[in-house]
Amino acid sequence: MSYDYDDAHLAAIYDHDNPSGDDHAFYRALVDELGARNVVDLGCGTGLLTAQLVDPGNAKSVGESGQSVLARRVVGIDPAQAMLDVARSQPHGDQVEWVCGTSAALRRLDLRAELVLMTGNVAMHILGEEWPATLRDVAQALAPGGTLAFETRNPEARAWLEWNGAETVRDTPIGPLKETWRTELPDSAGVVTMHLENLFLADGYDASFTQRLQFRSFDQVVGDLRCAGLELVACHRDWERTPFTGGQDQPLMVFVAQRPLDE
Helix, strand or coil, X not given: CCCCCCCHHHHHHHHHHXXXXXXXXXXXXXXXXXXXXXXXXXXXXXXXXXXXXXCCCCCXXXXXXXXXXXXXXXXEEECCHHHHHHHCXXXXXXXXXXXXXXXXHHHHXXXXXXXXXXXXXXXXXXXXXXXXXXXXXXXXXXXXXXXXXXXXXXXXXXXXXXXXXXXXXXXXXCCCEEEEEEECCCCCCCEEEEEEEEEECCCCEECCEEEEEECCCHHHHHHHHHHCCCEEEXXXXXXXXXXXXXXXXXXXXXXXXXXXXXC
Protein backbone atom coordinates (compact mmCIF):
# COMPACT_ATOMS: atom_id res chain seq x y z
CA MET A 1 0.00 0.00 0.00
CA SER A 2 1.33 3.42 -0.98
CA TYR A 3 0.38 5.13 2.26
CA ASP A 4 2.61 7.73 3.86
CA TYR A 5 0.58 9.16 6.72
CA ASP A 6 2.33 7.27 9.53
CA ASP A 7 3.52 10.61 10.86
CA ALA A 8 2.19 12.32 13.97
CA HIS A 9 2.26 15.80 12.39
CA LEU A 10 0.30 14.74 9.30
CA ALA A 11 -2.14 12.70 11.41
CA ALA A 12 -2.76 15.73 13.63
CA ILE A 13 -4.00 17.86 10.71
CA TYR A 14 -5.75 15.13 8.69
CA ASP A 15 -9.28 15.74 9.98
CA HIS A 16 -8.80 19.50 9.58
CA ASP A 17 -7.99 18.94 5.90
CA ASN A 18 -10.57 16.17 5.40
CA PRO A 19 -13.69 16.96 7.45
CA SER A 20 -16.93 15.01 7.34
CA GLY A 21 -19.01 15.76 4.26
CA ASP A 22 -21.37 14.20 1.75
CA ASP A 23 -19.13 11.16 1.45
CA HIS A 24 -19.45 10.34 5.13
CA ALA A 25 -23.22 10.89 4.96
CA PHE A 26 -23.42 8.41 2.07
CA TYR A 27 -21.55 5.70 3.95
CA ARG A 28 -23.45 6.27 7.20
CA ALA A 29 -26.73 5.95 5.32
CA LEU A 30 -25.54 2.74 3.67
CA VAL A 31 -24.76 1.19 7.04
CA ASP A 32 -28.27 2.01 8.26
CA GLU A 33 -30.00 0.88 5.07
CA LEU A 34 -28.27 -2.50 5.15
CA GLY A 35 -28.89 -2.89 8.87
CA ALA A 36 -25.25 -3.95 9.11
CA ARG A 37 -24.26 -5.27 12.54
CA ASN A 38 -20.66 -6.11 11.61
CA VAL A 39 -18.90 -3.26 9.78
CA VAL A 40 -15.26 -2.93 8.74
CA ASP A 41 -13.65 0.36 7.70
CA LEU A 42 -10.53 -0.75 5.80
CA GLY A 43 -8.00 2.07 5.59
CA CYS A 44 -9.84 3.97 8.29
CA GLY A 45 -7.16 6.62 8.85
CA THR A 46 -7.95 8.83 11.82
CA GLY A 47 -11.30 7.09 12.26
CA LEU A 48 -13.41 10.23 11.85
CA LEU A 49 -16.02 8.28 9.88
CA THR A 50 -15.40 4.95 11.58
CA ALA A 51 -16.38 6.24 15.00
CA GLN A 52 -19.55 7.75 13.50
CA LEU A 53 -20.61 4.26 12.43
CA VAL A 54 -21.07 3.15 16.01
CA ASP A 55 -24.78 2.58 16.60
CA PRO A 56 -26.15 5.50 18.67
CA GLY A 57 -28.02 2.87 20.66
CA ASN A 58 -24.93 0.70 20.92
CA ALA A 59 -25.54 -0.15 24.54
CA LYS A 60 -24.06 -3.44 25.59
CA SER A 61 -26.38 -6.40 25.80
CA VAL A 62 -25.83 -9.92 27.06
CA GLY A 63 -25.04 -12.43 24.34
CA GLU A 64 -25.57 -16.18 24.27
CA SER A 65 -22.25 -16.71 26.05
CA GLY A 66 -23.37 -14.51 28.91
CA GLN A 67 -20.82 -11.83 27.99
CA SER A 68 -21.67 -8.22 27.20
CA VAL A 69 -21.59 -7.44 23.48
CA LEU A 70 -22.18 -4.31 21.43
CA ALA A 71 -25.26 -4.09 19.22
CA ARG A 72 -23.04 -3.18 16.25
CA ARG A 73 -19.44 -4.32 15.88
CA VAL A 74 -17.28 -1.73 14.12
CA VAL A 75 -13.68 -2.53 13.17
CA GLY A 76 -11.23 0.08 11.87
CA ILE A 77 -8.09 -1.16 10.09
CA ASP A 78 -5.19 1.04 8.98
CA PRO A 79 -1.47 0.49 8.37
CA ALA A 80 -0.47 3.85 9.95
CA GLN A 81 -0.12 3.70 13.72
CA ALA A 82 0.01 7.51 13.94
CA MET A 83 -3.45 7.71 12.37
CA LEU A 84 -4.84 5.08 14.74
CA ASP A 85 -3.46 7.03 17.70
CA VAL A 86 -5.75 9.88 16.64
CA ALA A 87 -8.62 7.49 15.90
CA ARG A 88 -8.73 6.18 19.44
CA SER A 89 -9.52 9.67 20.73
CA GLN A 90 -12.53 10.17 18.45
CA PRO A 91 -15.97 10.41 20.10
CA HIS A 92 -17.18 6.79 20.57
CA GLY A 93 -13.69 5.64 19.61
CA ASP A 94 -13.68 3.39 22.64
CA GLN A 95 -16.46 1.35 21.01
CA VAL A 96 -14.42 0.60 17.87
CA GLU A 97 -11.91 -2.22 17.44
CA TRP A 98 -8.78 -0.58 16.04
CA VAL A 99 -6.35 -2.82 14.14
CA CYS A 100 -2.98 -1.78 12.72
CA GLY A 101 -2.55 -3.56 9.39
CA THR A 102 -3.84 -4.04 5.86
CA SER A 103 -6.53 -6.31 4.41
CA ALA A 104 -4.46 -9.29 5.54
CA ALA A 105 -5.71 -8.52 9.06
CA LEU A 106 -9.19 -9.56 7.93
CA ARG A 107 -7.98 -13.16 7.82
CA ARG A 108 -7.20 -13.03 11.54
CA LEU A 109 -10.49 -11.50 12.64
CA ASP A 110 -13.35 -13.71 13.73
CA LEU A 111 -16.20 -12.04 11.86
CA ARG A 112 -18.39 -12.22 8.81
CA ALA A 113 -18.96 -8.61 7.86
CA GLU A 114 -22.22 -7.38 6.40
CA LEU A 115 -20.37 -4.31 5.13
CA VAL A 116 -16.76 -3.40 4.33
CA LEU A 117 -15.91 0.21 3.46
CA MET A 118 -12.83 1.70 1.82
CA THR A 119 -13.28 5.46 1.95
CA GLY A 120 -11.19 8.55 1.20
CA ASN A 121 -9.92 7.05 -2.07
CA VAL A 122 -8.12 4.33 -0.10
CA ALA A 123 -8.49 2.03 -3.13
CA MET A 124 -6.10 4.27 -5.07
CA HIS A 125 -3.38 3.81 -2.45
CA ILE A 126 -3.42 0.04 -2.99
CA LEU A 127 -1.04 -0.58 -5.88
CA GLY A 128 -0.30 -3.39 -8.28
CA GLU A 129 -0.92 -6.94 -7.12
CA GLU A 130 -1.91 -5.75 -3.65
CA TRP A 131 -5.20 -4.57 -5.14
CA PRO A 132 -6.60 -7.95 -6.30
CA ALA A 133 -5.23 -9.50 -3.08
CA THR A 134 -7.15 -6.90 -1.07
CA LEU A 135 -10.38 -7.63 -2.92
CA ARG A 136 -9.94 -11.34 -2.29
CA ASP A 137 -9.40 -10.70 1.42
CA VAL A 138 -12.53 -8.56 1.53
CA ALA A 139 -14.61 -11.13 -0.34
CA GLN A 140 -13.56 -13.84 2.12
CA ALA A 141 -14.37 -11.61 5.10
CA LEU A 142 -17.87 -10.77 3.86
CA ALA A 143 -20.86 -12.83 4.83
CA PRO A 144 -22.87 -14.18 1.87
CA GLY A 145 -24.85 -11.21 0.61
CA GLY A 146 -22.40 -8.83 2.31
CA THR A 147 -21.50 -5.53 0.68
CA LEU A 148 -18.28 -3.73 -0.24
CA ALA A 149 -18.46 0.01 -0.90
CA PHE A 150 -15.67 2.38 -1.92
CA GLU A 151 -14.90 5.34 -4.12
CA THR A 152 -12.12 6.02 -6.59
CA ARG A 153 -11.33 8.64 -9.23
CA ASN A 154 -12.25 8.26 -12.88
CA PRO A 155 -9.03 8.43 -14.94
CA GLU A 156 -10.95 9.98 -17.85
CA ALA A 157 -11.22 13.21 -15.82
CA ARG A 158 -7.39 13.41 -15.49
CA ALA A 159 -7.45 14.96 -12.02
CA TRP A 160 -3.65 14.79 -11.80
CA LEU A 161 -3.40 17.78 -14.11
CA GLU A 162 -4.62 19.94 -11.21
CA TRP A 163 -2.32 18.44 -8.58
CA ASN A 164 0.51 20.92 -8.80
CA GLY A 165 0.91 23.97 -6.66
CA ALA A 166 3.36 26.78 -6.01
CA GLU A 167 4.73 27.18 -2.51
CA THR A 168 2.08 28.31 -0.04
CA VAL A 169 1.83 28.81 3.72
CA ARG A 170 -1.41 27.98 5.51
CA ASP A 171 -2.63 27.63 9.08
CA THR A 172 -3.20 24.20 10.63
CA PRO A 173 -4.22 23.03 14.12
CA ILE A 174 -0.51 22.69 14.99
CA GLY A 175 0.73 25.89 13.41
CA PRO A 176 1.64 27.26 9.98
CA LEU A 177 2.55 24.80 7.25
CA LYS A 178 4.63 25.60 4.18
CA GLU A 179 3.82 23.21 1.35
CA THR A 180 4.44 22.54 -2.33
CA TRP A 181 2.93 19.82 -4.55
CA ARG A 182 4.53 18.45 -7.71
CA THR A 183 2.84 15.67 -9.68
CA GLU A 184 4.14 13.41 -12.43
CA LEU A 185 2.01 12.07 -15.27
CA PRO A 186 0.64 8.53 -14.80
CA ASP A 187 2.78 5.60 -15.83
CA SER A 188 1.59 2.71 -18.00
CA ALA A 189 -0.23 1.15 -15.02
CA GLY A 190 -2.08 4.37 -14.24
CA VAL A 191 0.08 5.17 -11.20
CA VAL A 192 0.49 8.89 -10.50
CA THR A 193 3.44 9.96 -8.36
CA MET A 194 3.08 13.06 -6.20
CA HIS A 195 5.94 14.79 -4.40
CA LEU A 196 4.64 16.70 -1.39
CA GLU A 197 6.95 19.07 0.48
CA ASN A 198 5.62 19.87 3.95
CA LEU A 199 7.46 22.01 6.46
CA PHE A 200 5.84 22.84 9.80
CA LEU A 201 7.16 26.27 10.64
CA ALA A 202 6.37 26.20 14.38
CA ASP A 203 8.92 23.49 15.12
CA GLY A 204 10.79 23.15 11.81
CA TYR A 205 9.54 19.59 11.30
CA ASP A 206 9.91 18.33 7.71
CA ALA A 207 7.04 15.99 6.79
CA SER A 208 7.78 15.78 3.07
CA PHE A 209 6.98 12.52 1.30
CA THR A 210 6.26 10.92 -2.07
CA GLN A 211 2.81 9.46 -2.63
CA ARG A 212 1.66 7.08 -5.37
CA LEU A 213 -1.96 6.68 -6.43
CA GLN A 214 -3.29 4.21 -8.99
CA PHE A 215 -6.09 5.24 -11.33
CA ARG A 216 -8.24 2.39 -12.65
CA SER A 217 -10.97 2.58 -15.26
CA PHE A 218 -14.56 1.56 -14.61
CA ASP A 219 -14.11 -1.59 -16.68
CA GLN A 220 -10.92 -2.52 -14.85
CA VAL A 221 -12.51 -2.14 -11.42
CA VAL A 222 -15.56 -4.18 -12.44
CA GLY A 223 -13.29 -6.90 -13.81
CA ASP A 224 -11.20 -6.93 -10.64
CA LEU A 225 -14.34 -7.23 -8.50
CA ARG A 226 -15.56 -10.12 -10.61
CA CYS A 227 -12.24 -11.94 -10.33
CA ALA A 228 -12.47 -11.64 -6.54
CA GLY A 229 -15.95 -13.19 -6.58
CA LEU A 230 -17.87 -9.94 -6.06
CA GLU A 231 -20.80 -8.72 -8.15
CA LEU A 232 -21.32 -5.07 -9.05
CA VAL A 233 -24.54 -3.70 -7.57
CA ALA A 234 -24.17 -0.03 -8.56
CA CYS A 235 -21.69 2.64 -9.54
CA HIS A 236 -22.55 6.25 -8.72
CA ARG A 237 -21.07 9.42 -10.14
CA ASP A 238 -21.76 11.45 -6.99
CA TRP A 239 -22.83 11.09 -3.38
CA GLU A 240 -26.48 11.59 -4.40
CA ARG A 241 -26.30 8.21 -6.19
CA THR A 242 -26.62 9.47 -9.75
CA PRO A 243 -25.65 6.56 -12.02
CA PHE A 244 -22.11 6.69 -13.41
CA THR A 245 -22.09 6.66 -17.21
CA GLY A 246 -18.47 7.62 -17.93
CA GLY A 247 -16.78 10.61 -19.48
CA GLN A 248 -14.45 13.42 -18.44
CA ASP A 249 -17.25 15.28 -16.66
CA GLN A 250 -17.69 12.48 -14.10
CA PRO A 251 -14.54 12.47 -11.94
CA LEU A 252 -15.95 10.29 -9.16
CA MET A 253 -16.86 6.59 -9.18
CA VAL A 254 -18.58 5.19 -6.10
CA PHE A 255 -18.76 1.41 -6.30
CA VAL A 256 -21.13 -0.86 -4.41
CA ALA A 257 -20.52 -4.60 -4.81
CA GLN A 258 -21.82 -7.72 -3.15
CA ARG A 259 -20.72 -11.22 -2.31
CA PRO A 260 -23.32 -13.57 -3.85
CA LEU A 261 -25.90 -15.01 -1.48
CA ASP A 262 -25.61 -18.55 -2.81
CA GLU A 263 -22.00 -19.12 -1.73
